[in-house]
Amino acid sequence: MAAGENNLIATKVAERRYVMKIAVVAANGRVAQKVIKEALDRGFEVKAFSRGDDNKTAASDYVGKDIMELTKDDLVGFDAVVDGFGAWTDDEQPMHVKTSQHLCDILAGTETRLLIVGGAGSLYVNKEHTIQVKDGADFPAMFLPLANAQGQELDELRKRDDVKWTFISPAGDFQADGERSGEYILAGEELTLNDKGESIISYADYAIAMVDEIENGDHIRQRISVVRK
Numbered sequence: 001m002a003a004g005e006n007n008l009i010a011t012k013v014a015e016r017r018y019v020m021k022i023a024v025v026a027a028n029g030r031v032a033q034k035v036i037k038e039a040l041d042r043g044f045e046v047k048a049f050s051r052g053d054d055n056k057t058a059a060s061d062y063v064g065k066d067i068m069e070l071t072k073d074d075l076v077g078f079d080a081v082v083d084g085f086g087a088w089t090d091d092e093q094p095m096h097v098k099t100s101q102h103l104c105d106i107l108a109g110t111e112t113r114l115l116i117v118g119g120a121g122s123l124y125v126n127k128e129h130t131i132q133v134k135d136g137a138d139f140p141a142m143f144l145p146l147a148n149a150q151g152q153e154l155d156e157l158r159k160r161d162d163v164k165w166t167f168i169s170p171a172g173d174f175q176a177d178g179e180r181s182g183e184y185i186l187a188g189e190e191l192t193l194n195d196k197g198e199s200i201i202s203y204a205d206y207a208i209a210m211v212d213e214i215e216n217g218d219h220i221r222q223r224i225s226v227v228r229k
Helices: 003-017 028-042 095-107 142-158 203-216
Strands: 021-025 047-048 061-064 079-084 113-117 164-169 173-174 186-187 201-203 224-227
Touching: 021 028, 028 047, 028 113, 028 203, 079 095, 079 203, 095 113, 095 142, 113 203, 142 164, 164 203, 173 203, 186 203, 201 203, 201 224, 203 224
Parallel strands: 021 047, 021 079, 047 061, 079 113, 113 164, 164 224, 173 201
Antiparallel strands: 186 224
16 A cells, blocks of 8 residues: 555544544533533534533533623634524624624634524625615514614624634524424525525534534635525
8 A cells, every 4th residue: 555545544534533623612502502412422622611500411521601791812713613602682793803802803814713603683685685684664663673683683794704604693583492404404694594494493403503614614705504404
């Protein structure tokens, strides 16, 4: 066997043995918990960060620390950081931008990727990308502050060329207790419907898409979206 073939085999063996290392912040959130379970099931090393000492995740490595208290040292050595932050009250909405920009500042200039659990309200509904889901007359008023905040979060991320970020928007109907089908459609900036005319995905299937993106790293500095197949 030629030396080149030996080197190729050795490289492939090393790739199979490599274990992805990720950090998940705001880890006690329901989406983040699903991402952690999916990652652990695939053999990832996962470190969870969240406020308080109560670990609600499946990760054994847990640190009670708020996002805004995280430092560069906390996130050294990870292949990716997943930002599961979510706010629901109007006065908390500006924290979407503040927290993700804080993470960007920490990770700036590094190879560690940042993956954001985004929202569907900022997806476009026309090819010109001038009208978003949240602009529709039938968009629920109670979700408009959240949609606006996450839209602004995405706008600020687009300005960062020093961070390997990816913003992943779910379908319009994002179901916490939906089934794990194991399948999804990967889409882009526009609201996408499945063959049944639905914009729907479960937290569990969204987690699959998130972990797939961590493994593949195909959408650096892009917003993508996912819908149930």
